[in-house]
Amino acid sequence: MGKIKKQVLNDIPNSTPWNPAEQNNAVTFQYQLDDDHLQSAAFLARSLSDSNRLRILLSISGGKKSVSAIVEELDLSQPLVSHHLKELKRSLLVKVEREGPFIYYELSDARILDVLRILSDVATDLLSSRKTF
């Protein structure tokens, strides 16, 4: 079954020293996640909490795309795509670039894909081993 490669997590840049420890197939970090960090994480998680937004993010993860290209590819209405792009811009998850009448959007940090991969894996595992509930 699919597990994300560990070196993806090891590649995470950070300025704090850390001691990884194995637990449940995950690298647990022992440096602190204070309330401010949790609030930032919650804010970004909120941006990732809509599946249409995730479809958009994935669509622009391989390179910049115009709004109309996204609209056609995902079969969503143009105002809806613009709305979600605005939200994603607010959370700095996309880079914007104008070229003539076109406006191009692009995923600003590829680690978001790692997050989505982990969440998807976790969901799969939780659903297959839900013996507890």
Place this chain on the structure above:
Amino acid sequence: MGKIKKQVLNDIPNSTPWNPAEQNNAVTFQYQLDDDHLQSAAFLARSLSDSNRLRILLSISGGKKSVSAIVEELDLSQPLVSHHLKELKRSLLVKVEREGPFIYYELSDARILDVLRILSDVATDLLSSRKTF
């Protein structure tokens, strides 16, 4: 007004097999993230989108804790903690265990901590040029 059944993680279809073929060459992706997986990821992300819920998750990430212990530690009202724990249980992110009058909750998958770490790091980097979102 027609009541719509609240979505639980189990409701999300996960029967689509992994596709070992690679098509997204931007990042080290091993499997396809199809719409079902994105929906699962969005569902879990939604559970992580509240900072009080993240504080609770972090609080029970090192081992099981009773509701009252969480309440005291985080200085939140008991109904609020119970409410959030119910949401976390709905998304299978916590394990529950009764012991006499006490009910213990525990993080069910440590990879969630990796997700929070990454999100926090990404937020820090994205915000490096400003103060808040």
Place this chain on the structure above:
DNA sequence: TCAGCATATAAATAAACATTTATATGATGA
């Protein structure tokens, strides 16, 4: 049985959110 503690649930409220429909803004070429 009852009292008391631990936890869950219900009800109410205000805010946030996703989506649709309609309209506005802005760039480009004729």
Place this chain on the structure above:
DNA sequence: TCATCATATAAATGTTTATTTATATGCTGA
């Protein structure tokens, strides 16, 4: 300039959500 395409914004709507207050349920010892 005008017409048209690309995108953004506004308004409206129904839904979800976080939180508070109040009450109910469940367990245990006396």
